[in-house]
Amino acid sequence: MRETNINFDRRSLLRSIGGAAAVGAIGGGSTAAAATREPNVRTDPLGTVQIEGTTNEAVTGDDGTVAYVSRDTGFVTVDISDPSNPTVMANLGDTGISGILDAKVDGDRLFLAGRRDIGLYDISDPANPTQLDAFDNGFGIHNSFLVDDIAFAINDPVAEIVMYDVSNDEFDEIGRYQPSGLGDNPLLHDLWVQDDVMYMAYWNDGTPMVDISDPTNPELIGTVRDGSDMFPNNDHYVQVNEDASIIIIGKEAFGDGLGVEIWDIADPTDTSFLAEIDPPSEGGTRTSHNCDIVGDYLYSSWYSGGVRVHDISDPANPEEIYWWRENNVSFWTAKVGVPGESFIGNDYANTELYVFPDPGDHGGDNEAPSAAFDASPVDPSVGETVSFDASESTDPDGSIAGYEWEFGDGSSGSGETATHAYASAGEYTVELMVTDDAGATDAASELIAVSDDGECGAESESTTENGFLAWWNTDEVRTYSTQTSDPCGVSIELAGPDFANFDLYVTYDGRTPTRDDYDDRSAGSGASESIAGGLDGATDVGILVDGVEGWGEYSVTIGEQGR
Structure with missing residues (x-):
């Protein structure tokens, strides 16, 4: 039996910054009709792992196989690919950031928010995270968000959002925002950002929806509900579903506890209340805390009330399909790992991460495909074309919808078959990822050993060509x-304007490249791209410059190597 050790330092922080707003939050039950039923599913956790130090937030990476758990002055990465054996990979105990209460992941970056500091980490290798930037921003932060190269931090004392451009892996403040018409002593507790819309959980003032397509000039769209629509309000956590047709508003109050509201926001100018999920029937402190929506399922944490999963395919009638709790365990988090396999809950009272079975039906009984391919030759010379054939890949209950290749030298391709030539000798791991018609994936790899039977680069040529892209001329x-007399390699360097996003596509056999038909591509987030490939004799190289976003002049520098 665990010793009860629930720490309410977070509430002390809210009281210090929220004043009367936080005091008014205590007490009161749900005012809507209950939308729950007695739980009928209780499956024990699949696995647990102890986390060293004081813990708070826990989130999962994009592929759901790694969890990131914040500590007071650092964070821990946990491998949850085997839900029955979660394993700590890295433990960063002293990041220089103190009082970390929130963590957010987007792609290969982790954003940490502390009492006065923020930090950005490269987590491309979860076992070896590296700090990209950190600084003291001069105000307290409880919650944050990270998406599409913008980090959002809540300035707790004044209840505003501060936005930072992190496209260069450092914090560059680009704006601050607070909607007008808030009451006295406003408290902004949390936010969610999706598809250029920011949803702001103002404790007693409702949940505004804000257009941030231009983050330097946010514009209010409307409010899900203002502070007078439901009482007590206590808007603590918000999140929308995939198409932003519904939003959940988690409400927090100690004492009798509060639940989770579900609202229809398909028309953000005409929102409507659908249902409320009441607190569980057992547990001490059992008010709602953080939540997650994946597909038609809502995952929620309730402190001592445990973790729960509701089917919200009919959002007006949510149905509880899972509930787990244990005495002296208090959950801060409920986040999905791999949909259909697992979700996590962070017991911050005992600093332990739980991995639970996911009862959600995310794609039915779909079986994953099996990736396989042949390469010929597997020991080519520099510049010699290698053919790749993935026709042996299979899907047991459907069809394969996509083939994506990574050739190991920074180049990529797509399609059931592909060709590639290497510009220099060495060993390259070729990876194939196949995706079936239900979205499941599988990968296969093979080593290609490239030898140098002649010095590539003994002869060289280069040229630079200029162009211009605009709305009337997008590619x-x-x-x-x-x-050269015996071409063996070529490099293409694209340089465009800083504010644009241009992509580069290349063919090596004279055919015209398109976005769907190419041999190599480089598609980063900016307008500067590069490709290097091998050649096997004289040929025409096709080059497509595609303007994804923005406009302006560009240059293409072509460097040819010959023997």
């Missing part, structure tokens, strides 16, 4: 004819 194709 340009050009052809480069090789000039």
Whole structure:
């Protein structure tokens, strides 16, 4: 039996910044008709792991196989790919950031928010996270968000959002926002950002929806409900579903506890209340805390009330399908790992991470495909074309919808078959990812050993060509004819304006490249891209510059190597 050790330092923080708003939050039950039923599913956790130090938030990475758990002055990465054996991979105990209450993941980056500091980490290798930037921003932060190269931090003392551009892996403040018409002593507790809309959980003032397509000039769309629509309000946590047709508003109050509201926001100018999920029937402190929505399922944490899962395919009639609690365990978090396999709950009272079975039906009984491919030859010379054939890949209950190749030298391709030539000797791991018609994936890899039977680069040619993209001219194709006596390699460097996003596509056999038909591509987030590939004799190189976003002049520098 665990010793009861629930720490309410977070509430002390809220009281210090919220004043009367936090005091008014205590007490009161739900005012709507209950939308729950007695739980009929209780499956024990699949696995647990002890976390060293004081813990708070826990989130999962994009592929659901790694959890990131915040500590007071750092964070821990946990491998949950085997839900029955969660394993700590990295433990960063002293990041220089103190009082960390929130963590957010987007792609290969982790955003930490502390009492006065924020930090950004590269987590491309979860076992070896590295700090990109950190600084003292001069105000207390309880919650945050990270998406599409923008970090959002709540300035607790004044209840505003501060936005930072992190596209260069450092914090560059680009704006602050607070909607007008708030009451006295406003308290902004949390936020959610999706598809250029920011949803702001103002404790007693409702949940505004804000257009941030231009983050330097946010514009209020409307309010899910203002502070007078439901009482007590206590808007603590918000999240929308995938198409933003519904929003959940988690409400927090100690004492009798509060639940989770579900609202229809398909038309954000005409929202409507659908249902409320009441607190569980057992547990000491059992008010709602953090939640997650994946597909048609809502995952929620309730402190001592445990963790729960509701089917919200009919959001007006949510149905509880899972509930687990244990005495002296208090959950801060409920977040999905791999849909259909697991979700996590962070017991911050005992600093332990739980991995639970996911009862949600995310895609039915779909079986994953099996990836396989042949490569010929597997021991080519520099510049020699290698053919890849993935026709042996299979799907037991459907069809394969996509094939994506990574050739190991920074180049990629797509399609059931592909070709590639290497510009330099070495060993390259080729990876194939197949995706079936239900979204399941599988991967296969093979080692290609490239030898150098002649010095590639003994002869060289280079040229630079300029172009211009705009709304009336969103892409340009050009052809480069090789000039050396025995072409063996080529490099293409694209340089465009800083504010634009241009992509680069290349073919090596004279055909015209398109976004769907190419040999190599480089598609980063900016307008500067590069590709290097091998050549096997004289040919025409096709080059497509595609303007994904923005406009302006660009240059393409082509470097050819020959023997």
